[in-house]
Amino acid sequence: MESLPVRVGCLYAGDRTDEQIAAHEWCRAHTQAATPLSMETIVDQDLSAYDLLWWHRDEPVEASVASAASAGADTLRSYIENGGGMLLSLQALAAVTSVGIDPIEPDVTGYEQIDHPTGFAPKAVHSEHPIFEGFIDWFYTLPDREHHPVARYESIVPAHGQILGSAIHASDLLPGHKEIISWSIGDGSVYGVGARIEFADVTAGGYRIERDQFVRNLLTTLGGERRPALTDRPVTETELTRLRSALENDHQRPSYHLTPPANWINDPNGIIHYNGEYHVFYQYNPAGPFHGTIHWGHARSEDLCTWTDEPVALSPDPDGPDRDGCWSGCAVIDTDGTPTIIYTGGRGSEQLPCLATATDETLNSWEKDPENPIISSVPTEPEILGTADWSAEFRDHNVWREDGWWYHLIGAGLQDGGGVVLLYRGETLSEWEYVGPLLSGDYEVPHTVWECPEYLDLGEKDLLHISNYRDVRYVVGEIDLTAPAFTVENEGLLDYGSFYAPQSTTTPDERVLMWGWIKENRPVEAQWNAGWSGALSIPRELSIGSDGDLIQRPAREIADLREELLVARTDTLEAGDRQQLPLTGNAYEIGLTLSRSDSESVFELGCFESPALSEQTRIRWRDDDVVVDRSNATHDPAPETDAVRLPVDQNDELSLRIFIDGSILTVFANDRQCLTTRVYPTRSDADGVSVAVREGTMSIEASAWTLASSYDR
Structure with missing residues (x-):
């Protein structure tokens, strides 16, 4: 495999362990140059000859090691601020405070025993980050082992760093096990990977291949000049806009409801x-x-x-x-x-x-x-x-x-x-x-x-x-x-x-x-x-x-979101009648005033409809309730698709205001009762709308508007 065009300073403190030696040998075999650098003497080192520094440590960061890191913190910080890159892997991530990177250290450090393969799941907003190049989705870097060194943020997060990915164990996602972190400091960057990249006694095969690809991506990105600017710790207007834009192509995401730029x-x-x-x-x-x-x-x-x-x-x-x-x-x-x-x-x-x-x-x-x-x-x-x-x-x-x-x-x-x-x-x-x-x-x-x-x-x-x-x-x-x-x-x-x-x-x-x-x-x-x-x-x-x-x-004020009136009509429909409404895009408001001939009449509004109706959600008025039928709402078997019921007064007239936005459906009935639920159509073209009468006769007064986004005007 071709050597990476980077020169790496391989940091260590105290005696090097077998794991550190194996990592340094791997680095020497995969990079242009890899030079061991003692943390005890880093304060006297000229670091300008290195494209990045890598501190890989499988043992806990004891007081003496933390002290050595603190002594060299100014030198390391200056190197990073001037454009350098630094990788902290395994328990070296626990030294972020000593090195002057972040005031909050990982809250989980030590070792763990895992009896199944493990790896990483990139966050969606960072899935295009170059450290994940070559991986389509989740990837596995280690088979089951008895003694995994680990440092991660679990119940807390770093004060300044952003989470790029979390852990997976077998087929289970553990989003709270936050193990891939990045920091931007001056013109430079620091990446932390607190687990699952080990080199000593790791068997060959797919795990080793994916580990090698991941570490090569880390070193190349840190040692180069094309580090991503996207942050999920946005402060400026540009950063906030960039983060929100990273998810703008998701047809299930609301556009006029209030949401954060990303995340939770x-x-x-x-x-x-x-x-x-x-x-x-x-x-x-x-x-x-x-x-x-x-x-x-x-x-x-x-x-x-x-x-x-x-x-x-x-x-x-x-x-x-x-x-x-x-x-x-x-x-x-x-x-x-x-x-x-x-x-x-x-x-x-x-x-x-x-x-x-x-x-x-x-x-x-x-x-x-x-x-x-x-x-x-x-x-x-x-x-x-x-x-x-x-x-x-x-x-x-x-x-x-x-x-x-x-x-x-x-x-x-x-x-x-x-x-x-x-x-x-x-x-x-x-x-x-x-x-x-x-x-x-x-x-x-x-x-x-x-x-x-x-x-x-x-x-x-x-x-x-x-x-x-x-x-x-x-x-x-x-x-x-x-x-x-x-x-x-x-x-x-x-x-x-x-x-x-x-x-x-x-x-x-x-x-x-x-x-x-x-x-x-x-x-x-x-x-x-x-x-x-x-x-x-x-x-x-x-x-x-x-x-x-x-x-x-x-x-x-929501009426000010209305863009175009696409429906304004009154019809009388008999059992079996169905009319398509000229609405698409799943960002609209519908107003309905319904009068039925008797209590046996059944009205149905179809929404989130795909062209062949393989996906559709039905809002049905029968007797004294409005039911949102989600049984055919999606081809995805994971989301909840049970019917949701909204009780209404027993009479022959009903007023509805319905708001559709991405995956949100809200029904206001008679200015009294409300129902809000979620629908996740798989197809992006599942955005058709229709009205129908299943039984009896129904007078329907309908109006409908497309609604503007709250964020891109």
């Missing part, structure tokens, strides 16, 4: 209107499209239609109470006009409230309170649920000001079963006194936690909603902040589908708008391969009707 999103957080703009923060994992290592992502908009991606707003502090995640919370304007975030910080088995204040008008920079956590312990009455993960299930925050006091809701679980919403109050946002449980329930369900509680003043009535792992339940009634208590007069579900953990804000004209997390209904592997996971719902406007029930409508 879950709960909406800190929704606030400030200085003429809406700011939506959200739970975000920069490491990839899976749950974990939660940060706060950020997007802003002046009109709720066009959204601008912003840099990450909150990141875990390696020395703080949020080391393991900055979890859900809210944002308010303090009495002095300062935007303030109250969020859940996680560290070890503790999750406690933390506070951060904005330090600029763009809300891109936040300063955490040095006294965090602002509530240091959970209440003793009632007894809060403890689990294997948390000493107390005590999280998520809703804060508002009323009658000179700040009030604060926190979600929790009860040790004896059921969920509970706890009420606090304070004169400031950093000092709180416990008032008591505001509302509890689900006693028959053990290990239930009422997550993401939110209180909303809707005028004559109050609304409180909670998320209980399964549904988002709401109660309408009256709140008593003194007792405390909530008198329930009416209750129901906010959504009958994949809608969770909503949060709201009040507009300048006093309307209440709510966003929720739209979950995925497909396996983790599919989300990994797509490069993104989750979206936020379109904002919905909440109010109370004259009957005391909850009204839910799409926010009126």
Whole structure:
């Protein structure tokens, strides 16, 4: 095999092990030059003769080795900043702090025994990275072995590095085993591969071939001048746009729903209107499209239609109470006009409230309170649920000001079963006194936690909603902040589908708008391969009707997304009639007013239809429910395809507003009930739409618009 056109400085500390010697011999055989360099004397070395440096270490980084690395850190850093490349492999990755690369070291180091082949899965946004050249998908670099050296980020992520790939064990993806990392430092780059490239006693065959290809790619890229600029740690507008554009050809990805540029999103957080703009923060994992290592992502908009991606707003502090995640919370304007975030910080088995204040008008920079956590312990009455993960299930925050006091809701679980919403109050946002449980329930369900509680003043009535792992339940009634208590007069579900953990804000004209997390209904592997996971719902406007029930409508601003009116007609269809609507592209809104001849009539809207109808989703109105039939929605057997039911009032008229966007389907019925679900057509041309009557006679008044993207205008 032809030698690589790079000159490598092979770093080591102390005596070289058999593994290091084997790696250096491999390097000498595959490169133009490979020279051993002692870390103990690196401070005196002229490194300009090397295209890259490679530190391969199979043993732990002991204190003496870390000290040697620290002594040479300035020399190494200068070399990298001036355009050099550096590869840290196996347990050398644990020296990133000593070398001055990153303040956060891998949290898993040592050895592991694995009785099956292992390798790597590139992240979708980095699948075209040159270190993965020659690999179509996942690849395997090691057979089963007893003593694998390893260094990886598992429950944490590096402060500055980006994850390029994670581990695979046999046929299982382990996205949380983050083992391929890159850093950009000045004009240079550092790559870390914390496992699965070993050289001593590795048998020949496919594993060795793929290992050789991978290591050659690493060395050639680091030693060359064509290192990719794409980062999933974007800060500038150019970087943010480049990351979002990397996934733009996915026909299943939403275009007008709020999404992160890539990777993972879950709960909406800190929704606030400030200085003429809406700011939506959200739970975000920069490491990839899976749950974990939660940060706060950020997007802003002046009109709720066009959204601008912003840099990450909150990141875990390696020395703080949020080391393991900055979890859900809210944002308010303090009495002095300062935007303030109250969020859940996680560290070890503790999750406690933390506070951060904005330090600029763009809300891109936040300063955490040095006294965090602002509530240091959970209440003793009632007894809060403890689990294997948390000493107390005590999280998520809703804060508002009323009658000179700040009030604060926190979600929790009860040790004896059921969920509970706890009420606090304070004169400031950093000092709180416990008032008591505001509302509890689900006693028959053990290990239930009422997550993401939110209180909303809707005028004559109050609304409180909670998320209980399964549904988002709401109660309408009256709140008593003194007792405390909530008198329930009416209750129901906010959504009958994949809608969770909503949060709201009040507009300048006093309307209440709510966003929720739209979950995925497909396996983790599919989300990994797509490069993104989750979206936020379109904002919905909440109010109370004259009957005391909850009204839910799409926010009126969504109408500004309409591009072209393609359907505007009224028809009467008989049983067996079917009409094709001139809609394509799966980014549209449909309005329907239906009148049926009798309760036996059946209406059907077909969407996500392929030309031969081998893929199609049917929205069917029969009797007193609307059913989304996904049984033929996709040729892919992995996503969930069960039917989803939305109950509606039993009468002969029905009003529907339906929003289709990529893989999201949302139905608003009679301005009351909502259903949000996911559909994953395999074919990109599965975007046809039709109306049909299966039984009886139906009068159909229909209108339909294509909707513009929220990101490319």
